[in-house]
Amino acid sequence: MTQPPPPPPNQPPEPQGGFGAPTPPQQPPGYGYPQQPPQQQPEPGYGYPAPPLGAPPGSQGPGGQPDAGYGYPQQPPMAPQQPAQSPYGYPTPQQQQQPVQPPYGYPAPQQQPYGGYPQTAPVPAVAPGGKKLSAQLQIVIAAVVAVVLIIGAGIWYANSEGGGGKDDEAKGSAGTSQGTGEQTGGSGGSNGLGGDGKEKAPANVQSKEAFRVELPKVPDTTDVSGSWLTDKALVKTGVNSIVAYDLDKGTVLWTLPLTGQVCGASRHMTADHKVPVLFEAAKRVAPRYYQSCTEVGMVDLTTGKLLWSTSVTGGSAGDQKARFSEVTLSGQTVAAGGTDGGAAFDAANGNPRWKPQPNDQDCYDLGYGGGAGLVAVRKCGPFDTQYVLIQNLNPTTGAPLSQYKMPTGVKYASIISSKPLVVAANVGDAADDGSGISDFFSLDEKTGKLKAKITADPDQYAGRCRSTKVEACSQVLVGNGRLYVSTEEHEGSTGEFGDETNEIVAFDLATGRMAPEKADAGDQYTLLPLRMDGGDLIAYKVPPYDKGGRLVSVNGGTMKETLLMENSPEKSSRERERSFSVNGSEYHYGDGRFFVSRTYVSKPREGASAADREYLVVSHNVKG
Template sequence: MTQPPPPPPNQPPQQGGFGPPSPQQPPQPPQPQPGYGYPQAASAPQPPQPPQPGYGYPAQQPNPYGQQTPAYGQPPAAPYGAQPQNPYAQPTQPGYGYPGQPPAMPMQPQPGQSGGGRNNTVLFIVVAAVVAIALIVGGGIWYASSGGSGKKHDTASSSGGTGGKDGSGGTGGGQEKVPADPAGQLLFQAPMPTANDIVRTVGSWLTDKAYVKTGVAEVSGYDPVRGTKLWTLKLPGPVCAASKHATAENRTAITYQPKWDTAKTVAGCTQIAAIDLDSGKKLWTQTVKSGDYPVDYQNVTVAQHTVAVGDTDGGAAFDIDSGKPLWLPKPGDDCYDAGYGGGAKLVAVRHCGDLDNGRLLIQNLDPKSGKVISEYRMDPGIDYASVVSTDPLVVAAEAGSDSQALDYFSIDNKTGKLLAHISAPGKTYGGRCDGGTRIEDCKEIVVGGGKLYLATAEHDGNGEYSRTNEIVSFDLNTGKPTGQRAEAGDGYTLSPLRMDGSNLLAYKRPPYDKGGQVVSIDGGSFKQSKLLENPATQSVRQAETSMMPDYAEILFGHGRLYMSDVFASKKGDSYDKKYLVVAFGPKG
C-alpha cells in the first residue's frame, strides 16, 4: 500500500507535531498540564530575563536560529490510538493555574536581517520581561490587551474553507449571520463505506449547490440539506490527495491511483485530475513521468487557476480549465518542490542539496509561470515545513527536539523577509501539521486579519473531571501575543476552523451531555456569537464526537456544519456503527 496507516475506528491521532504517528504504543490518557499563560504588557522597558522552568518554556533553552538544530520530522511519541476519554474515568488533578505554577510566556524571537544575497535570517531569541503576572481566577487566566502594529494583512484561512478579504482584524464581520435561534438538527448521515483494506477518504468541499466528499474510489456530491446524492464520479482506484482549495467556478483537483494495490504490485498515486464540484464532471487527467516511470504525487493544491503537485521527483503544474502543462520537473535539477500551498497565492516548499548539506526554501511563485517572486531560506536543521497560509504567508516547522511543538514563521510575500517567528510549545498549544509528507495538511491552525489563531492545550475546568481550553492569537508582524482570548466554557474545547471575513469561526467539542457548537469570534473584540448548537441526543452526539477535530474534516458554511472521516473501514471490522459524513443545520 502507498498510504500511511490510518487510525483504528474512533481512535484519532494525538495533536501536535509533524510526521506519521507511531501506532505501536498503547493509548495514553491525556494528563492535565500546569496552568499556562503569558504576561501582561510591560508598563516600562525591562532587561531580558533568562528562561525559567515552568509551563510555556521548552525543557531546554533553544539554540538561536542560524545554528545547527536537530532535524525534525520524527514520529510523535503518542500513537493514533488515543481514545476519547470518559469524563468520569479521569482521576482528580490539581486545577488549572494551581498555586505554585507561575504562568510563563513562550519565547518570541525577533526577525533578523538577511545577508550575503540570502534570506538566511538569524533569529535572536528574546525573552520578554515578566513585569505583571497574569491574574489567575477560578481556573482561568486574564490577559492584558495589547495593540496591534497597524500593518494590514489580507485574510486567509486554513483547515478548510475560504475566508474573506477583510484584513483589518476589526469588526468587519463575515457572511455567516447570527441566527435568532441557533438550535440545530441533524440534517443527514452518510454511511461509512468499506473496502478490503483501510482506505483514505481525504477531501471535502462545500459549494452553493453541493457538499462534496471523497469515498472509496469515488467522489460524490450530496444535496447540502437533504443529503441525497446528486452525482458520483467513479474512479479506478482510491483518492490519495485532494486540494483544500477550489476556484471561483468551483473547480478543484485530486490525485488518485490508476488501480488498486495488490499483494504483488503498488499502483502509486500517479493520476492527476481536475473535477467540477457542481456537476461531478472530471475535466481532465494527467500524469508526470520521471524517466520511464510515472511520479507518485501525495501533494496537490489549487492556486487561482493552477493545479500544482509536488514530490521528491519534482513539482509540476497544470491549467485547471484545460489541463495544459505549465511546468514539469527538470531532469538533473538538485532541487525539487516537495509540495505547494495554494489558495490566493502559490507557495512552494523546495528542497535543495543532499541530507548532509541541504537547504529548505519557501518560495512565493507566479501561478501561471512558476517564476519565483520571493524566497525565504529556512535555517539549517529544519528539513521539513508545512504551509499554513499563503496570503499572508505563514509556514510551520518543528525546530528542535520537541516533536509536539510547532514554530510558525510569518514571511513577507513580496520580499521574502521574515516578519516574525512564533514558538508554540506542544504542552501549551494545540494544532498539528504533517509536514513530512503532506505539505498543506494542518489542523486547528488558522491565519487571518494579520493574526495567527491557536487553541491552547486542554486543561482542567471548573467542574469535577471537566476539561476545557481557549483560543488565543498572535500578531504576524511582531510575533507577540495580542492579549485576545476566547474561552471554550466548562466542559467544551475550542478548535479554530477558518476565517469569515474578519471573524474567526470555531467549533466547540461538547461535554458528555451536550451537543457541539459553532461560534463566530469577532476579530476585534473577541466576543463569541453562537451560530449553531447541535442536538444533545445520545446517538447523535456519539456520531458527532466520533469526528475528532484534530483529524476529521470539518466545514461550516451557509449556517450548516459538515463533519467527515478521512478513512473508510475495513470489511469485517466489528466496531460500532460509523459514518462517513455527519451534517447539521438550523431547524425548519
C-alpha cells in the first residue's frame, strides 16, 4: 500500500534460503548497495490485436490495449536499490537442472534417474563357480530378469500414480511446478469436484441470432472495454456513455451519459448489480484525442444511475488529480490503481478510504485484484531495478495482512484470483510470445508463503495477461482449488490443414501438479474458459470457418463437457461470429443467451463492403 499503516508487527521473519518465503515489509538498502541488474531483454507485447493506425498517443499498448494509464507516460518514482537475489529462492540453474516440460500441457510421469524405470541389470556370462554359461542359458536368465523388471516397474508406476512419497510431492510434475507437498481434494473422477453449476442444457441447444448492436461512429480508435450481464440486461460501454440492452430484443433500456470516455471498468459487481468504473473528466477532442483518466464512479446497472463520482490528489500527481488505469471491487471497497499510486473508496458513498501518498521507499500501488479479497500489486525501487510485492490487504483500512516478494526479473504481475491467491508473471521476460505469463504463483493469502509455482511454457499454454494491468487476464480460471488453463492450438487428429484444436488442463494449487483429466475442444475448435459456474466451467468453442460456435459446461473435476448452445452455421451469422477476435472481445453466457462484444472501435474504413460490416455486440439465443 502507498498510504495505509505498515504491516502487522507479528509478520514472520523471512526464512534464510527458504523457497518462496514471505517477505515482510522492510526498508530497502541505501543507494550504492551492490546489485546485479537483471538481464535486459526487450519486453514482449501481449499478442492482442494491434490498434489501427492513427491510435491516440499513449493508447497504443501491445495488442491495441491502452497501457501506462491510458496514454500518460509512466514515470515511476525513484527509490533505493535492492540487493540481488536468486530467483524464487531456490538454487540457480548452475545448481539445479530443470526438467523438460511435457508437450501441450499433458502430465509427465514421475521420473526415476535415467528415465524413471528401474535399470536393467546385465546378465552374467560366467557362473559363480567360474564356468562360462552357455548362450542358451544366458538367454533364459535374461528373459527371467526382464519379467521381474516389468513386474517391478508396474508396481512402481502404480505407486507413483497414487501420489508417491514426500519427495515427489515437493517436486511436483517434472518441469512444470514447484510445490510444498500440501494436498487438497482429489484429481477428478470421484474427487467430488464440479457438477454443481447453475447452467443446465436446454431442451433445444440450437441458437439463433437474437440481435446486433451497430458500431458507434468515432473519429479515432476508442477503448470501449467493459460489459456486464445482469438478470435484466447486457450493459456495455459506449462513447462517453454506458448503455443497457434488453437481453432478448437488444432494445435500449437506459443510457448513462458521462463527462468523458470510460477508461476503466471493474470485472466484479455487487450482488445488487452495482459496479465501479473510471472515466475521463472531459470529452476527447482533436488533434490529440486524449484526456486523463481521473474520475471514479459507481454505476447502478439496474437503474442506469451514477450513484457517486469523485477524484483524489496525491502520490506522484502532487496537487493534480491522480490518474488511474484500472479499478476493482472487493466487498464494500472500490480500489483504483496506476502509476500515480493507488486509492480506495467506500462503495456506498465514495468517501476515500486511502489516497496515494509519497513514501520513503518510493513505492506505489500499480493496481489491485478484487473479488473475494483485495490484493495490491506494489512496485518499489528505481526504474531500472524495481521489484514487485504482492500484498493481501484489509479492504477497509488497506493494512497489509501478508506479502510476498516476486522473484528478481519480474516487472509486472497480474492477479488471477484474490482468494485463493493466484498470481501470474513473466519472470525475466521468459515468455517471449506476448502472453505476459511464464509462471503462475499459488500463494497463501494469510501468511504470504508460496504454495506452488507452476511453469507455463508459452509454447504450450494459451493463458494471457496484459503485463501492465493487474486484473486483465484471459483463458485462465481459478476454482475448486485448481488453476484451469487453455493450451495453445496444435494439430488435430486428422493432421490436415485447418484441423487445429486445443484443451483445457488443470493444476492443483497446493502442489502444482497437473490433474490427469482435461477437456478437449475437438477438431477444428478452440476451447476458451470464460468463467466459473459453481464448481464447473463455462467455456466457448471458437468455431472453424464453416460452423457456428458452441457453449459448453465443463465439470470441474471430471472435465466432461455438456453442450449448452450451438450457434447457427448459416454463412452470414457465422462470419459475424468469427469477426470478433479472441483477444479483443468480451464474452458472456447465461441462461441460454450468449453475447460477444468488442473492446475497441475504430474509424470506419473507407470503401469497406457490406460483407466487411462489423458490430459492437452480437447476441445468440436458444429461446427464440
